[in-house]
Amino acid sequence: MLSNKLLGVNLSKRLLYVTAVTLTLALSTGAISQGISRDQTLIVGTSFNLKTLDPGRSFELTAILTNKALYETLVTLPDNGDGDVVPQLAKSWEVAADGLTYTFTLRDGVRFSSGNPLTAADVAWSIERFKGLKGPASFLADSIQSVEALDPATVVLKLNQPDPALLSKLTVGNFAILDSKTLIAQGGTSGPDADQTDRAESFLNSHSAGTGPYVLVSTDLRSEVVLQRNPNSWREPAPLAQYILRNIPDAGVQSLTLEKGDIDIALDITADQVEQLKSNAAVSVIPASPLITIFLGFNKDPSLTGGTVNRVEVEQAIRNALDYPGIDSLGGTGSLTPATIIPVGIAGALDASFAPQRNLDRARSLLQQAGFAQGFSIPLEYPGGFTFGGIDFDVLAQKVQADLAEVGIKVQLTPTQVDAFFTRLRAGQIPFFISFWTPDFLDALNYTAFLPGGIYDKRTNWSVESNTSSYQELKQLAEQVQVTVDSARRSELFRQIQLLLRDNGPFVSLIQPALPVAVRANVQGYVFNPQWRVDPYIVNKQ
């Protein structure tokens, strides 16, 4: 038979050949090139979200992470992000009594990686460029009217209105001080028309022009960014010679690569990988909170809600109906319920003991008062198929649905593609939703977005309730807190705001997820900072 004759072929020879090729390939892997040893290299694995490395144009997490090593700002945050701002390129500053003028004195002897000295002209050029580019973070510079170099070591920022969060905003990497001489030679421009005239972005994607402890060596925006020690840094040389950021989009693969030792820090591990990693002695899991708040929102326009969740009693009933510890458990160890939209970790935030508690009897009684003793039906819209801060929004929505069912509220889950969701939300069209917020800068003032007059006022049509006392009171407090510079007075105002927001208004905070960072045990000195996540300058290896 045909088959018998053909089966006479010696298959084992082919097998032997395949094995030989595989082994040869295997032997060639695992090396690290560029002449710098693995011991002197810090490798961070993360899921890249990187459009540009131009500090004036970027606002993505990976750009912030990378630029922390390349650039410096006038002032910065303590390593763990908690506490007052501290000097960096400015050695001191003064704030005028009216809060409208900030005068910074620059540190002496600072040079850019090119060797050019840092001057006040570079500071003015960089900040005016950032403002003029009108990029996704340029709103941070809205309160700045002008930047003037008084002399080579003195810069004056004039504001168009008092901005108590200015120093906090200046710590954000978009305010990086750039080497203006180098960038002007590369087509960089500054001023109000920078969005039309600046041509320095492509240069900044392949070179750095800062004073940071590292310089950019190579960039592949979708695979890998390689940095090496800046020989011209004004600070002590960085402990490690090389710093590499590697794109590993899948959390499971990131975790495996860390356990294998091919990366030193994994930034995107999920709660279910933590237990596995904890059992590995070569890995440490460091608790971290990225200061994300995920919340439930109600639209106050009765024509959208059918006269249901816009009602104050219903809003209060839902606050009382939710199983907060159960929701926390979706986020893994360290997740918590914040008292309001302001997460624990932002200076002045109420601690978690102020968080709302479940009280089903009260929830039912409130619904009865509102005329909904038999409950009602309402669609709940949220970003579907979407995970943020380690929280799967589909699962979270199901939990909310189950909790509200206990008091008779029948929730129809309406997952929507994330950008379509925000398009509808921005237009104030969603009656009942789950959304999230990450701080643009680490100051409670960022959360005025959730006060009367803020962007979420518009998104929830809250102003429909503008005649209520809580709305009016919050509106006055919002106006005051936005111009109050005195820190004791600010703290008091924020406390009043949060106590009111906890029990009133169209938002209920559901969860502040924890997102631990996993590091190899031989990595020393790593501290999580919610703004930039990794500062390689403070990290060393045993």
Add this chain to the structure above:
Amino acid sequence: MYWPLFLARRFIRLSLLLLGIITLLFVISHVLPTDPVVANLGQTASENPSIVAAFRHKWGLDLPLQAQYIQYLSNLMRGDLGQSISSGRPVLNDLAQYLPATIELATVALVLSLFIGLPLGILSAITKGRPWDHVSRIISLLGVSTPVFWLGLVSLYLFYFRLNWLPGSGRLSIGFAAPQGPTGLYMLDGLLRGQITIFWDAASHLVLPATVLASYITGLVIRVTRAEVLTVLQKDFVRTARAKGLAEFTILVQHVLKNSMTAPLTIIGLAYGQLLSGAVLTEVIFAWPGIGRYAFQAAGKLDFPAIVGTALVIAVSYSLVNLAVDIVYTYLDPRIQEL
């Protein structure tokens, strides 16, 4: 067949197809209930009038729809695919960078599936009902039914993490500089530039993702080849050849295989097009910077220039592969020339 006429007809059909794709995508991307402003600026920036105005102006979104459409087509005539909103770079540059990664992966996956699928399919047919047939059919079933993301994770766990035989994710090991062209296919570039280390490193990084990507196509090729060979084995001319006393090996190679390759070839043509556009999951698991993920991310951000650029490239690739398949058909079955 008169080749110039055949090719001219194909070219006209392709041009109309591309125009249709552009128009359809343009309409779809403008009727979707999503604003590119929201998709590309953060929550705060998308509420800031001066930032939003600058964004719309920069990307031509402040022009009337028909003006955007005409401007896109006129730029396209000049070979300009526009700038990607999500990467900020010319779409041509993005495609030039990401397409070779996918071509390299898809080509190796296709070659693997041919080298494994065709022999197993033939073996399965000629040993019908016997152990080799069962083994081949199980392999085929596993290939077709195993989810790619699961196979990817398990293969990484086994061959990278446990056995240490193969490297992890990415196109090159950490710290290896990518070769500076000319093709963007790292294995080939490594060879052309005499960088043997790069060649081996790129090849070793290809083994797992290409095998995973090949699994489904291999399963299909085994099935289709088996069915076709079985059909041809029943044909009169095979019986006649046997009656003439030809050796079984000669019958298989000269009569059976040539007559049973049309269907597998069709599958391969379609599969290659699919591999070029549909490798998103494999690209995510293996951190492979290819065109599938690029298109997926562009779609999420309503990045019209990038979406259309990718769609055009994929449509052209499909057409070219199918043209090649048609040409091979005429070799395998000269009767097709008459059609």
